[in-house]
Amino acid sequence: MKTLMERCEGFVQTKPTPVKRGGQSYADTERFVLRGLGLMYWLYHRASTTGQIARLTRDVIDFLLRRYHGYSIKEHIGAHYRQRGLRQKERTEFEHVLPNSVGRDMFLVGRFTAQEAMNVPTCLLSKRKHAELAASGLGDTTPNVYYFFRRYRDLGIEIETQDGVLIDLETWGLDDHYQLFGVSPSPHR
Numbered sequence: 001m002k003t004l005m006e007r008c009e010g011f012v013q014t015k016p017t018p019v020k021r022g023g024q025s026y027a028d029t030e031r032f033v034l035r036g037l038g039l040m041y042w043l044y045h046r047a048s049t050t051g052q053i054a055r056l057t058r059d060v061i062d063f064l065l066r067r068y069h070g071y072s073i074k075e076h077i078g079a080h081y082r083q084r085g086l087r088q089k090e091r092t093e094f095e096h097v098l099p100n101s102v103g104r105d106m107f108l109v110g111r112f113t114a115q116e117a118m119n120v121p122t123c124l125l126s127k128r129k130h131a132e133l134a135a136s137g138l139g140d141t142t143p144n145v146y147y148f149f150r151r152y153r154d155l156g157i158e159i160e161t162q163d164g165v166l167i168d169l170e171t172w173g174l175d176d177h178y179q180l181f182g183v184s185p186s187p188h189r
Helices: 004-008 023-046 052-074 100-108 114-118 127-135 148-155 174-180
Strands: 081-083 092-096 122-126 159-161
Touching: 023 052, 023 100, 023 114, 052 092, 052 100, 052 114, 052 122, 092 127, 100 114, 122 127, 127 148
Parallel strands: 081 122
Antiparallel strands: 081 159, 092 122
16 A cells, blocks of 8 residues: 555646536536435435434535525526615625525425425525514524515515516415426425
């Protein structure tokens, strides 16, 4: 067996080939995250649902979901929704309207498919309104999973889809969201 010094000699780190963002990279990201979620779901339900293995499994699921949300939603379409009237250069926050941890936990207990967890509603909010949401105690929780926009009620804002259609914060539900974005329920196990 070679020594550590011998194994280090002559090593040249290569740079990965840059990935061109586009249809194939989004499809690859979706496929990779779906497979990863399936594996983590399997591992989570074969390990104890308490303890460090369960915690680490949830951490990996969080990573996969956030990576998908960042690459395939935030960096691709901006967000599913946006606060109406945002100015061009206004500082904004990419906000999970349905908190990511809720989507993850709904997935782990079999109430969300992997596709549904990957596509929980997101919204661009002004930094000021995002701070108000956090101060209200609803920064990482929601009073209603199905009618997810109800957590914005007290912010005094209107919300529109990415293509400018105004939605009703009281009645817009998950069925509306998933239908608008073409997410069909599919088995996640």
